[in-house]
Amino acid sequence: MTTPDRLSVRSDAAPLACLIAVLITAALLACVTPLRAADRKPNVLFIISDDLGSQSLGCYGNTQCKTPNLDALAARGARFTRVYCQYPVCGPSRAALMSGMYAQVIGVTSNAQANGFTKRMGDRPTMAQQFRDHGYYTARVSKIYHMRVPGDITAGVDGPDHEASWTERFNSQAPEQWTEGVHEHLSHDRLKPDPNHDIHYALGYGSAFYVVRGASDGTEQADHKTAAKAVELLEKHGKDDKPFFLAVGLVRPHVPLVAPASFFEPYPAEEMKLALSVENDEADIPEAGRHNDSQKRGLDTTLKKQKVLEAYYAAVSYMDAQVGKILGALDRLGLRDNTIVVFTADHGYQLGEHELWQKMHLHEETTHIPLIVAAPGRPVGAPDALGQQIDIYPTLAELCGLPIPPHVQGKSLASVVNDPDHAPAVHESVYTLRNDADHMLRTDRWALIVYNDGKSGVELYDMEKDPHQFTNLAEDPQHKQVLDDMRAKLDAKLASIK
Numbered sequence: 001m002t003t004p005d006r007l008s009v010r011s012d013a014a015p016l017a018c019l020i021a022v023l024i025t026a027a028l029l030a031c032v033t034p035l036r037a038a039d040r041k042p043n044v045l046f047i048i049s050d051d052l053g054s055q056s057l058g059c060y061g062n063t064q065c066k067t068p069n070l071d072a073l074a075a076r077g078a079r080f081t082r083v084y085c086q087y088p089v090c091g092p093s094r095a096a097l098m099s100g101m102y103a104q105v106i107g108v109t110s111n112a113q114a115n116g117f118t119k120r121m122g123d124r125p126t127m128a129q130q131f132r133d134h135g136y137y138t139a140r141v142s143k144i145y146h147m148r149v150p151g152d153i154t155a156g157v158d159g160p161d162h163e164a165s166w167t168e169r170f171n172s173q174a175p176e177q178w179t180e181g182v183h184e185h186l187s188h189d190r191l192k193p194d195p196n197h198d199i200h201y202a203l204g205y206g207s208a209f210y211v212v213r214g215a216s217d218g219t220e221q222a223d224h225k226t227a228a229k230a231v232e233l234l235e236k237h238g239k240d241d242k243p244f245f246l247a248v249g250l251v252r253p254h255v256p257l258v259a260p261a262s263f264f265e266p267y268p269a270e271e272m273k274l275a276l277s278v279e280n281d282e283a284d285i286p287e288a289g290r291h292n293d294s295q296k297r298g299l300d301t302t303l304k305k306q307k308v309l310e311a312y313y314a315a316v317s318y319m320d321a322q323v324g325k326i327l328g329a330l331d332r333l334g335l336r337d338n339t340i341v342v343f344t345a346d347h348g349y350q351l352g353e354h355e356l357w358q359k360m361h362l363h364e365e366t367t368h369i370p371l372i373v374a375a376p377g378r379p380v381g382a383p384d385a386l387g388q389q390i391d392i393y394p395t396l397a398e399l400c401g402l403p404i405p406p407h408v409q410g411k412s413l414a415s416v417v418n419d420p421d422h423a424p425a426v427h428e429s430v431y432t433l434r435n436d437a438d439h440m441l442r443t444d445r446w447a448l449i450v451y452n453d454g455k456s457g458v459e460l461y462d463m464e465k466d467p468h469q470f471t472n473l474a475e476d477p478q479h480k481q482v483l484d485d486m487r488a489k490l491d492a493k494l495a496s497i498k
């Protein structure tokens with residue numbers, strides 16, 4: 001700033017010629033360099049974990065489970081605290097995420113319907129396809145769209161993928177429940193025998209709390225192979241003229257809970273703290289909301305529940321270690337400054353809250369998803385803006401200067417990424433579907449859960465006073481007006497998203 005002033009008083013001809021040359025060069029550089037930088041759109045490294053409850057992450061408040069790599073990522077980005085999935089199971093939630101549309105609108109409201117995703121999308125571009133159509137190299141490593149875990153992993157197949165999304169795609173075949181090591185089955189799901197390890201589906205391992213303390217260093221595991229492939233692709237394509245959209249799918253902590261034995265060591269079962277609870281917590285939850293409870297799953301002792309936490313945390317830590325390898329490569333290759341890193345999960349998970357386990361619930365732990373967006377040059381923060389999984393597509397499109405296709409129903413959260421602490425609210429309410437007629441609507445203060453359009457029960461929670469959803473206020477006369485307002489808001493939401 002001071003240089004021109006100082007130089008402007010000089011009258012000597014030679015320095016003046018130098019000055020003119022310098023100014024011309026600077027002007028040329030000013031024209032050329034930023035244009036080049038603007039031409040080269042930012043890369044996207046998109047990492048998604050499977051069946052990951054955000055309450056198991058250190059950066060989301062867990063004091064026992066160790067997730068140093070995700071904590072470090074959160075410390076350099078926007079860690080969203082109130083973002084919700086569109087459907088609490090893999091196939092529909094991933095269809096919503098990748099299409100940018102509500103599950104009922106894209107028409108995938110069960111895992112089986114994920115098979116029809118490509119046909120239902122038609123010409124409308126998915127998130128990855130939009131990047132591919134705008135000059136990006138796009139790659140999928142392992143599970144991005146629905147894959148059956150563990151069947152599609154042991155078989156090493158694509159699952160119901162969307163081929164047009166990807167320049168290249170890679171699967172990570174692994175032994176899953178057949179991993180060598182110490183095996184334990186904690187729940188009482190019926191497991192079908194498979195002596196030859198050649199049957200991949202309908203064996204029961206996709207839902208049982210089946211645990212393997214692996215005997216090896218884990219190099220045979222899917223997430224290890226996925227991280228290695230992701231690192232290889234960063235090395236190969238990180239410096240290409242084309243930017244990359246690299247989508248990395250980690251399958252843990254989805255069951256079976258498999259990790260090298262060393263990952264279990266920090267979590268002795270008897271020291272694991274169970275979820276907070278209050279007496280008779282389940283009494284005010286309608287039967288329709290209790291399908292996957294401790295009794296039904298055979299988790300009938302404190303120790304069994306602690307053992308689930310032990311194994312789940314081991315699997316989360318193993319997944320976190322793979323994230324660390326990928327982010328380490330990003331830094332080693334000098335790519336951090338032009339790469340937007342996103343970490344999320346397909347949906348959340350019950351880890352014993354209200355004596356409920358796993359997914360297909362509409363309570364906070366299952367509907368809430370972790371979302372960390374670390375975009376170069378943006379402030380760090382923990383925004384409490386309400387958000388939805390289908391917002392990720394338009395958010396990334398906007399951050400990278402891509403158009404947002406008209407079919408996308410999500411809203412961009414780019415304003416929140418750009419200014420986590422001050423951005424105005426993007427949503428008044430957010431919404432999750434289960435089955436055909438079970439709904440969750442969340443506003444700034446209230447959470448409404450409606451089963452079978454209300455015929456099978458209703459739950460209403462004051463999330464300010466009761467963030468753990470212990471007290472269902474739906475039958476409380478003092479909250480009748482709130483309940484009526486929330487039901488009206490739900491009706492309006494349903495009418496608006498068709």
Ligand SMILES: [Ca+2]
Binds near residue numbers: 280472
């Ligand atoms: Ca309760």
